[in-house]
Amino acid sequence: MPDVIAAIDEGGANDLVQDAEAALGTLSDSGSGSLGPFTASWSASATFSGGSADLIAPNTIRLADVRMDYTVSFTFSFDLSSIIPDFCLPQVCVNVPFIGRVCTPRICIDWPTVTIPVSHSSFVKFTADFNPSVTLVGGVWKVDLVIAGVPSLQLGPAAAAIIVAIGAAAALVLLPIPFIGPVLAIAVAAITAAIGVAGVLGLLGPILSPFVTGLRFTVYEQPQVFEILPAAPPDAAVNVTLTAITAAVVSTDEDELVLNVDFSP
Amino acid sequence: MPCERYLATLVMMSLTETEEVHAGLNESGANDLLTAVFTARPRLLNYRSSPLIPGPPASPAAWTTMPAIAFPGVPGGVGWGVQFSIPIIDFHPDSSGGLPPPLVLGVGRFSLRTTVTLTLLCGTRRGEHDPDNPQAAVMPLRAKLELVGIGHTNAVYFGTPGQGEVTFDVDAIEIVDIKPDELETLLECLIRMLLDAALGTVRLPFQAVSAGAFAFALVRGPEVENDQLKLYGNVL
Amino acid sequence: MSTLDSRSLTYVNTFGRRFGEPGQVRYRLVTAPVTCQPAHDLPFTIEVAREEGGEQQDVTVHLKGDALVAEPPQLSIAAGDLVLWHSLASTPGYAVQGESEKGQFDSSSLTSETLYTHAFGVPGAYEWTDAVNRSVSGVVNVGSLDSGDPKQCREWMEALARGTLVVIEGDRADPSEVSVLAGQTVFFAVSAAEGITITDARLIEA
Numbered sequence: 001m002p003d004v005i006a007a008i009d010e011g012g013a014n015d016l017v018q019d020a021e022a023a024l025g026t027l028s029d030s031g032s033g034s035l036g037p038f039t040a041s042w043s044a045s046a047t048f049s050g051g052s053a054d055l056i057a058p059n060t061i062r063l064a065d066v067r068m069d070y071t072v073s074f075t076f077s078f079d080l081s082s083i084i085p086d087f088c089l090p091q092v093c094v095n096v097p098f099i100g101r102v103c104t105p106r107i108c109i110d111w112p113t114v115t116i117p118v119s120h121s122s123f124v125k126f127t128a129d130f131n132p133s134v135t136l137v138g139g140v141w142k143v144d145l146v147i148a149g150v151p152s153l154q155l156g157p158a159a160a161a162i163i164v165a166i167g168a169a170a171a172l173v174l175l176p177i178p179f180i181g182p183v184l185a186i187a188v189a190a191i192t193a194a195i196g197v198a199g200v201l202g203l204l205g206p207i208l209s210p211f212v213t214g215l216r217f218t219v220y221e222q223p224q225v226f227e228i229l230p231a232a233p234p235d236a237a238v239n240v241t242l243t244a245i246t247a248a249v250v251s252t253d254e255d256e257l258v259l260n261v262d263f264s265p
Numbered sequence: 266m267p268c269e270r271y272l273a274t275l276v277m278m279s280l281t282e283t284e285e286v287h288a289g290l291n292e293s294g295a296n297d298l299l300t301a302v303f304t305a306r307p308r309l310l311n312y313r314s315s316p317l318i319p320g321p322p323a324s325p326a327a328w329t330t331m332p333a334i335a336f337p338g339v340p341g342g343v344g345w346g347v348q349f350s351i352p353i354i355d356f357h358p359d360s361s362g363g364l365p366p367p368l369v370l371g372v373g374r375f376s377l378r379t380t381v382t383l384t385l386l387c388g389t390r391r392g393e394h395d396p397d398n399p400q401a402a403v404m405p406l407r408a409k410l411e412l413v414g415i416g417h418t419n420a421v422y423f424g425t426p427g428q429g430e431v432t433f434d435v436d437a438i439e440i441v442d443i444k445p446d447e448l449e450t451l452l453e454c455l456i457r458m459l460l461d462a463a464l465g466t467v468r469l470p471f472q473a474v475s476a477g478a479f480a481f482a483l484v485r486g487p488e489v490e491n492d493q494l495k496l497y498g499n500v501l
Numbered sequence: 502m503s504t505l506d507s508r509s510l511t512y513v514n515t516f517g518r519r520f521g522e523p524g525q526v527r528y529r530l531v532t533a534p535v536t537c538q539p540a541h542d543l544p545f546t547i548e549v550a551r552e553e554g555g556e557q558q559d560v561t562v563h564l565k566g567d568a569l570v571a572e573p574p575q576l577s578i579a580a581g582d583l584v585l586w587h588s589l590a591s592t593p594g595y596a597v598q599g600e601s602e603k604g605q606f607d608s609s610s611l612t613s614e615t616l617y618t619h620a621f622g623v624p625g626a627y628e629w630t631d632a633v634n635r636s637v638s639g640v641v642n643v644g645s646l647d648s649g650d651p652k653q654c655r656e657w658m659e660a661l662a663r664g665t666l667v668v669i670e671g672d673r674a675d676p677s678e679v680s681v682l683a684g685q686t687v688f689f690a691v692s693a694a695e696g697i698t699i700t701d702a703r704l705i706e707a
Contacts, residue, residue: 089620089661089684089686090661090662091662092618092661092662092663092664092685092686093664094664094665094666094688095666096616096666096668096688096690097668097690097692098519098614098690098692099517099519099583099614099616099690100555100557100583101557102517102557102583102585102616102618102688103557104515104585104587104618104620104664104686105515105559105587107512107513107620108590109590109622110512110590110591176623177622177623178503178513178622178623179503179620179622179683179684180622181623181624181645181646181683181684182646182654182657182683182684
């Protein structure tokens with residue numbers, strides 16, 4: 001029999017996971033990716049909360065409806081000329097009393113390169129299985145719940161909202177451009193059509209999925225040299241060495257996550 | 266037994282039972298903890314009134330120094346030493362091979378085995394004692410006794426949720442075959458008091474019992490059964 | 502690039518000057534903002550013939566390498582013709598500085614019988630004034646139409662071909678306030694002035 005058997009039931013595991021989610025804090029990442037025909041630079045952050053734990057023997061902890069709150073900020077730049085057609089002001093003629101008839105030349109507008117910043121915050125829920133993973137690295141024992149497999153993230157609604165946000169952001173950026181007025185709506189529509197929901201999903205999925213697929217919740221973390229009693233002068237600290245740890249889900253009249261710990265003096 | 270009831274008994278009970286968290290310290294683990302405590306802090310098992318009480322251990326830091334027993338006419342008092350070996354604990358049920366009567370390892374209790382070494386600095390007659398050369402006047406006399414004891418555990422709670430300690434109380438000991446019986450009774454009482462006090466210095470934090478797993482607020486325990494010391498609680 | 506400031510000409514502007522006296526006009530193109538420079542290099546010429554004219558002659562300004570060039574670099578006109586400078590979209594802000602037998606001229610300082618046009622690209626109220634002496638000022642109200650409305654869109658397309666004239670004589674602008682749509686061109690014709698600018702008042706430090 002191991003030196004210590006520590007067990008936690010599903011109710012306790014729920015609390016444990018909530019604490020582990022909070023301890024995970026805010027995850028951040030950045031990079032670049034495809035937004036339809038454009039290249040976007042992005043930064044994103046995510047936090048996790050909620051979910052209910054279902055312990056399934058022999059080694060599965062199923063977390064249902066875990067909520068990932070995220071913020072994605074991205075910018076993409078392009079030559080507006082590639083989106084909207086050339087636009088030219090016609091020749092304008094007036095009669096100037098002391099000069100005579102004067103005509104300006106046809107003026108073709110040079111659309112600039114624009115950079116559109118978009119930021120979007122929302123959440124998505126997912127259900128995933130986790131397996132306990134016991135490691136001893138750098139003199140520290142850890143038991144992590146590591147996600148198994150890639151859960152499907154339902155990002156459709158978020159993509160639809162982001163397309164709207166892109167349109168609004170584009171309108172804001174384009175509005176001050178001289179002579180854009182008559183073609184502003186066309187330009188915004190062309191931008192959102194070029195990207196499309198598929199383009200947004202193509203950017204959003206690869207951004208958010210790694211936050212989920214890389215999830216590890218730490219449910220146990222102790223140094224291998226485990227302090228029983230702290231030093232209290234004139235007495236030294238009292239330590240034992242944790243020599244082995246195993247983790248599994250055990251099913252009896254209820255399901256429990258069980259850690260077996262061995263140590264030596 | 267009706268079939269359904271019989272089948273129900275075949276389904277094992279969970280470890281946590283009605284609480285969220287269970288921490289079970291096996292008696293082998295308990296003995297490792299005691300070994301760790303008393304190895305790091307040997308002065309908790311070694312008491313003497315004078316360095317004239319010889320070791321082992323040799324280091325003065327491994328001893329707790331106490332006053333000599335004052336007695337009129339005994340210059341400097343009676344020099345003494347009491348030492349215990351690291352107790353070996355056995356949680357109920359008995360797996361030590363049996364206890365000497367009248368000791369019985371009841372439910373929820375532990376037994377322990379240790380040796381006590383009593384040392385007396387035997388002095389010369391009054392008047393021949395040379396205070397400038399006390400070594401010439403005293404001679405350590407040593408007796409080593411095996412003893413078995415029984416006891417129970419307690420939980421001491423602190424104000425901070427989840428913070429507390431498990432302590433060990435010695436209820437009775439048995440030293441076999443000392444005559445006359447009155448002397449055995451006297452020594453058993455004396456040594457029980459000393460052992461209870463020495464073992465009372467061991468205060469194991471709840472987190473030590475769980476090896477640091479699942480911080481919890483204690484709801485039930487310590488309960489001693491199935492060779493384990495068990496704590497039950499809810500996640501903080 | 503579409504700032505209302507005659508001191509710096511861009512592709513939404515033109516600068517015109519009527520040359521009434523026969524002779525040779527030499528000029529150069531300088532990038533704006535214009536600083537005080539000795540007039541030692543006037544590479545472009547306008548030969549004003551004696552015969553009477555009254556036509557418009559166009560000169561296109563563009564960037565060739567690092568230098569501003571006029572196309573055509575040598576121009577022959579009749580006396581009384583208007584020379585109208587305009588640039589391409591990629592040309593930086595510039596000014597025209599030259600001299601004739603009648604004296605020197607500078608597009609960044611409008612004098613008699615000169616013209617400055619500006620196509621307004623962004624809706625808003627533009628209070629303009631002379632940046633040098635604040636001698637003359639006016640307002641151009643630039644409105645917009647709903648391009649999604651087909652009727653308004655047609656109206657707007659037709660309006661683009663119509664110009665609005667403001668005549669400046671001394672310290673008076675007539676009319677002092679005009680209203681146009683985004684995309685329309687205002688012609689600021691200077692009939693008499695000592696050297697003024699047409700500058701958005703917000704560009705001038707208080």
